Amino acid sequence: MFKSKNFGLLISVAAIAAIVTQTLPAYAANPIPKRIISLSPSATETLFAIGAGKQVIAVDDLSNYPSAAPITKLSAFSPNVEALLNYKPDLIILNADATKALEIKAALEKLKIAVFLERAPDNLKQAYSEVTALGRITGNLTGAQSTISNMKSRISAAIKSARKTKKITFFHELDNTLYSATSDTFIGKVYKDFNLSNVADPAASADSAGYPQLQSEYLIKANPGIIFLSDAQYGESISTLMKRPGWNGIAAVKNKDVISLPEDIPSRWGPRLADFYEFIAKSISQIGTKK
Amino acid sequence: MKTASTESTLSPIWNWKITALSFALLFFVGILAVSFGPVSLDFMKIIKTLFGLPGGLNGQERTLLIDLRLPRALLAALVGAALATSGAVYQTVFRNPLADPYLLGAAAGAGLGATIAITSAGADLYSLLPIFSFVGAILAVLVSFFISGKFFAEPNSLLLSGIAVGSFATAVQTYLQQRNSSSLRPVYSWILGELTVANWQKVAWSSIYIFIALTILITVSKQLDGLMLTDEEAYSLGINPNRLRVIAVVAATLATATAVSASGLIGFVGIVVPHLVRGITHRVTNRGLLTIALVGASFLVLADLGARTLLSPAELPIGVITAFVGAPFFLVVLRKKRLVSK
Numbered sequence: 001m002f003k004s005k006n007f008g009l010l011i012s013v014a015a016i017a018a019i020v021t022q023t024l025p026a027y028a029a030n031p032i033p034k035r036i037i038s039l040s041p042s043a044t045e046t047l048f049a050i051g052a053g054k055q056v057i058a059v060d061d062l063s064n065y066p067s068a069a070p071i072t073k074l075s076a077f078s079p080n081v082e083a084l085l086n087y088k089p090d091l092i093i094l095n096a097d098a099t100k101a102l103e104i105k106a107a108l109e110k111l112k113i114a115v116f117l118e119r120a121p122d123n124l125k126q127a128y129s130e131v132t133a134l135g136r137i138t139g140n141l142t143g144a145q146s147t148i149s150n151m152k153s154r155i156s157a158a159i160k161s162a163r164k165t166k167k168i169t170f171f172h173e174l175d176n177t178l179y180s181a182t183s184d185t186f187i188g189k190v191y192k193d194f195n196l197s198n199v200a201d202p203a204a205s206a207d208s209a210g211y212p213q214l215q216s217e218y219l220i221k222a223n224p225g226i227i228f229l230s231d232a233q234y235g236e237s238i239s240t241l242m243k244r245p246g247w248n249g250i251a252a253v254k255n256k257d258v259i260s261l262p263e264d265i266p267s268r269w270g271p272r273l274a275d276f277y278e279f280i281a282k283s284i285s286q287i288g289t290k291k
Numbered sequence: 292m293k294t295a296s297t298e299s300t301l302s303p304i305w306n307w308k309i310t311a312l313s314f315a316l317l318f319f320v321g322i323l324a325v326s327f328g329p330v331s332l333d334f335m336k337i338i339k340t341l342f343g344l345p346g347g348l349n350g351q352e353r354t355l356l357i358d359l360r361l362p363r364a365l366l367a368a369l370v371g372a373a374l375a376t377s378g379a380v381y382q383t384v385f386r387n388p389l390a391d392p393y394l395l396g397a398a399a400g401a402g403l404g405a406t407i408a409i410t411s412a413g414a415d416l417y418s419l420l421p422i423f424s425f426v427g428a429i430l431a432v433l434v435s436f437f438i439s440g441k442f443f444a445e446p447n448s449l450l451l452s453g454i455a456v457g458s459f460a461t462a463v464q465t466y467l468q469q470r471n472s473s474s475l476r477p478v479y480s481w482i483l484g485e486l487t488v489a490n491w492q493k494v495a496w497s498s499i500y501i502f503i504a505l506t507i508l509i510t511v512s513k514q515l516d517g518l519m520l521t522d523e524e525a526y527s528l529g530i531n532p533n534r535l536r537v538i539a540v541v542a543a544t545l546a547t548a549t550a551v552s553a554s555g556l557i558g559f560v561g562i563v564v565p566h567l568v569r570g571i572t573h574r575v576t577n578r579g580l581l582t583i584a585l586v587g588a589s590f591l592v593l594a595d596l597g598a599r600t601l602l603s604p605a606e607l608p609i610g611v612i613t614a615f616v617g618a619p620f621f622l623v624v625l626r627k628k629r630l631v632s633k
Contacts, residue, residue: 062472062473075469075472076472077469077472078469078472174476175476175477175480176488177477177480177485177487177488178487178606179476179480202604203602203604203605205602205605206602206605206606206607207605212602212605212606213480213487213605213606214604214605214606215328215329215487215599215603215604215605215606216359216487217328217329217330217355217359217360218329218330218603218604220330220351220354220355220359221329221330222604234477244490245354245358245359245362245490245491246351246354246355246358246359249351249354
């Protein structure tokens, strides 16, 4: 667990770091990182898509895509500085929502390890600029640019193929206690791009982050034409929905327009966003055909 | 003649008019609760539907009332009654005004059970969440019993082992939660307390356990007063204090475990309501147990009405309301009580 040798090394590294930062007022131009640890499933997908995969030496326990990613037991949620040091990284992608992210960033930077703080994007534009930023910092800017243009063309094609003139209402279910996502959230904006109308929006004032808990009674009244289940992995499906009191009267349930969302894609704001847009496009174009 | 006149000037141990009044309160609050929701329904039609009169609600409106609002109000009433009564009983058994139904590790055990159900890899366990939390709560209390051993000699040792078992279960629960960060939100929303997914099935099974437990507790309520004396005094009244304590704790735990597994952790009801009833009536006797159950039921039905309407069409966690409303109200009662005793 605790090696005194390593600890001694750690202290000397820290000491050197302290001296170096004192003598050098500014960083020299950053060399291209060769030992990257990604503590973000979205960033992992982006890194591999832009051609930085070979530079990645370890990814966190939830980075399950692509299969080439060197998955480890490192936690993205509560990162451990010493466990990270074991890999001798030169760049760490840290999620801004991780426990004590800023303290961990400071500790790593003291040890002369570059840290890229990844923030959950609010919209597509921010998602793209994060891809660009990862490209720049890893020396794969051209790869990033071609990834982005590929995403852009696939996404606009998906929207064009499915955009309906008639307003369709939908409900995005986070769990069976009816938490949902409004149009203020990233995923809500994806649906908005398809001109769908979100039944959670009237409850937007209940949660500033955009994830209110809706009432069953309200949902039955709102009568959404399509239901997206992001809790399908927890066993929810059209048959469990039909068992909920009053739900068999909801149009989406009656017409079997209940869509089980794939497990990870809706929460990965990387290149697979295009997959998600295409999935939604396909789901919308099949509305009313399953009766 | 003389003894009879002195008796009449003494106030009775319990005034049953208060019990009748709290029955009326629960009935009134219940009607109020099913009358409000995101969809406005005709009040007279609601009444007609509830009493089976002609001219009631039809179709979807009827479903809303019968299958959504009614089971939810009933579940709130059951959970409120269970928590308030168990709280009162624990306070008597442990001779501790701060004792609450979650004291012997029931809450932590239920939390651990729920977290196991949520974080387990298999999707099937998620639907078994109520069973997992129920078993978790019972197991935690059983372990507390088993470890304390000397319970019969000293209730405090059970209390302490309950706290230790609770901390242990919380530690395991936190560990599991950290290892499965994707489960954070469902675990958190469970802990905040949920009546949102009430249905008749839930009402049916929880009412069985809660009725059994409350019937036992109300039947022994007269003897429970004996536990406020020393054990010698209790024996001289023909009460076996050790046996009574076991019966009371087992029944109260059954009620609590059922409530927790039906609705998650709803705080404050178990402490506030017993003190409220005792403070207002100036009676500490357990003969008020039925009244405490009824007031607990009314309190939670009302709190749930708030949870459903304050942010409509969104929900507010009910635990937030019980504490937000309960705490200041409780302080007023405490202060009045202090002024009276001065």
